[in-house]
Amino acid sequence: MALGEVILTVLAHRSMTGYEIARNFDRTLSWFWRASHQQIYRELARLGRGKCVSFRVVPQQGKPDKKVYAITLRGRSELKRWIAEPTDQPNPRYDLLVKILASSLLDRKALRPEIDRVETTTTSILAQLQTMLRECIARPLGKLSPYDQALYLALRRGLLLVEAQRAWLNEVKDYLDSGRLKE
């Protein structure tokens, strides 16, 4: 349901084509949300039907025409309404936790390589986040645009959670190595 609002947020920042929105999802926005270009085109069509976005066709030479989408006044008020609305928190769905339970019953050793893999990707995500945050604070934090300040805050959440995940992975590895739990 919220994909529409995510797209409206992107368009509130800057008008774009569906293709650009999808690429934007690949880069910054993929930290908060992920969507394929198919989902985005469909959602743009729906938002258009609801008069929340409009587009103008921009002919290009050599390339196919593009549709540059913009948020409408109605779209803005919809988005404002959504911001104030209570968010129901996402329900957890994390395979690794289930694998921990399953491996305790079936095959205690099978888990180790998987934990190592997760640790590798966690470390890599941490590095990416740190790079992005460092880019943000290249200029003084006070001089960022409100949007970039919000982006900074949102990325900080990723950093704190990934650090917590790393601490937890260390606890798991200690347990797998020693067979004993702490705390």
Place this chain on the structure above:
Amino acid sequence: MALGEVILTVLAHRSMTGYEIARNFDRTLSWFWRASHQQIYRELARLGRGKCVSFRVVPQQGKPDKKVYAITLRGRSELKRWIAEPTDQPNPRYDLLVKILASSLLDRKALRPEIDRVETTTTSILAQLQTMLRECIARPLGKLSPYDQALYLALRRGLLLVEAQRAWLNEVKDYLDSGRLKE
């Protein structure tokens, strides 16, 4: 795709009816995964077709007959295969982060009540997790069954992440109050 494996894990621990699995999801398992009874019945039918679970009908007086499901040998080997398989990490989808971006563009004040709401639920989740973990360590950790040790570890992740989330919420509130970012 993984709902089937979650159900197999539950059944590897103990044979149950679909109804009991659903209730189990409500209690312990809802920290790791969530599913409605409709999803569970559908998935049990599918797993039965794939010979990963079997059931026997147990007649009861007064209540409708129940089907007690058990994991088969084939189900066990499927589950073992799955444990060793790389987990692709869940893609993030958190409305609140998008709301932070949107409110920076449209309505800076609208966010505050939402942040307070999230803080309330986060605190309540923290309390629940702490209670569950304290119940685990009522007896010495070394004397828990392997399954309960795994459960303890998995719940620890929840605790660490929720604590990180609280720290982040404090950063957000500081920003909303002062308009300045730290770090």
Place this chain on the structure above:
DNA sequence: GCCGACATGTAAAGGGTTACATGATTTT
């Protein structure tokens, strides 16, 4: 000549959510 970027879509399959449906027993 092939691959990747640009740009837009359709189609099918699978998973999740919500509502509907039944029917007995126990609790309030």
Place this chain on the structure above:
DNA sequence: AAAATCATGTAACCCTTTACATGTCGGC
């Protein structure tokens, strides 16, 4: 008398994922 618990399901809708489809341009 009404509501909750036990127990199983069907139907419809929506969302997500993956694959298919088309066509131009620029670089290697």
